[in-house]
Amino acid sequence: MSVASGTKPSGADGGPVLEARGVRKVFRTFERVPGLRGILKNFVAREHVDIAALDGVDLRVERGESVGLIGANGAGKTTLVKILAGIVPASSGEARLLGRDSFDLRDAEKRRLALVMGQKSQLWWDLPPIDSFRLLKEIYGVSDADFAERLARFASMLEVEDRLKIQLRQLSLGQRMKMEIIGAFLHSPEVVFLDEPTIGLDLISRETIRRFLVGLSEQRAVTFVLTSHDLEDIEETCRRIVVLDQGAVAFDGGLTDLSQRVTGKRAVEVHVHPNARVDEEALVAELSRHGAELAGRSAGSLTVIVSAERLAELVPRLFAMLDVKDLSVERQPLERLIREIYRRGIDAAGGGEG
């Protein structure tokens, strides 16, 4: 696997801000047998199941890097964040944050850390955000002057100045998430974990949050680790991308590198008449001449993957060969993208690109 490209210099202590070496995490659970007999069986003889969420992850993040963690559901993104932030211990391997074992952080390290969870509120549900912020100010020992200045600046940047005194539960999802982000940055953390911070938000809220994160990243050498299913979040806020697949790092490199190699692909959805006859052999041959491949086929549609550069030459050929009713071009779906990256990662191990 390649290591970061376009990274800033490491911290004053010379070490990485975050480091994972051979991190494995196995969750042990048990299978519940349904029904009355199942209840008895569950009670006397549980069948345990070990689920490997992470399988030997190596990662090194230097000060000021913004790292996007992507992967399909269950790939291990959130588990890696939990381990790096010291919320859960690794089953084996080593995870370090600011030079110390992540699961054994002292208050001094925790003061330099923040966590934003898109699906879990960090603030207190029944309090207006301003009260939660004051509580956080006391917990993190922020001075009155810094607190007032940061709160005013962040609230203005995120456009929520008039919502600070309203009970958190009464705010909209987007406003709540903006408050969460303000709360996370009030103590001026050096390392920030953001776990799907834009999930469920509208486009405007997403853009506001992205602008906020990029702004802070440029002003201060904050180290970000961002997990998201939204590639735009990653593209706009991160310069380095780590793709996890089935608990392992499938790709680790710069965004530019990834864009050139993979995100430059497009998925062409061609809708044809359900009864139209398609000469699949000729089609595949034609596609390969344009560096494209047939990725999916159903009665009324075909999915073709092609590089963005060769899209223009391929589309007329598709119209010529098929009875096209409709045609749409989209960026390659994330799931497929990850599979492709994973395959390339394996190829790289055998001497190919990656």
Place this chain on the structure above:
Amino acid sequence: MAYEFRKRIQFRAGFFVREVLNGTVEPLVMLFVYTALYGSAAAAAGEGVGTEPVSLGGWTYPEIIQYVAGLVVVRKLIFHSRALDLATEIFEGRVTKYLVMPFRFFVLHQGRFLQFTLLQLAVAALVWCIGYAAAPAYWLVPVSVAATLQAGVLVLMGSYCCFLIFFILNALAFWLDVVWSLLVMAWFVIGFSGGALVPVSQMPAAFYGVLSLGFPYWMITAPIELLMGRLGTGDFLLGAGLVAGQLVALDLLRRWVWRRGLARYVGAGM
């Protein structure tokens, strides 16, 4: 508007039932049972209730009435399981946010204990005043300020032991799916072994010998006996020593359970 009003009334009524009436039902039942028992004993001895010093297990009827009055006040000060919702926080993953903050999570719950105690001291004082105003002849009046302070210290130390026990049982949510039944059972055992139903010193000698070693006795029966003048400073010192030892042991157990539990935490919902 009407819905909001109804919800608020329900909340207030629930608060009144849980916090104000809490701990008054059992003493009332005790009162009826003891009146019947002493009545039967007095009738068997050919005397009227309360007019002659009929003694059961070393307690006369007027003393039992005072004990029940003391119980109403003391129970207000004892930390109960409903004041913690740690198990829910663990199940729902709400503990996660505190784990990255620069303070010990336990301090937050100690704050809850302190908040509970301060509020309940005021409630207990109010209950005592109301009881004394309603029935000054029967109500428990402390024999001295020193006895009151000694009783208060023992009750609060015992209450902190309860807090630690409930914290530990809640922390079992790291392993178990259901902990509320353990909390209910623990509450009953603590109450019974402390004298919430029968004064421990009225129980058979073998029971008394065992139960008087545990903090529940020194949290319920012993403080009331101190207030009544049945126990003295020597007993207080013995009790304080015993409870302090158990408090330290429970705190060590709490630390061990919490550390082991955190290693199993999955941070659900994140």
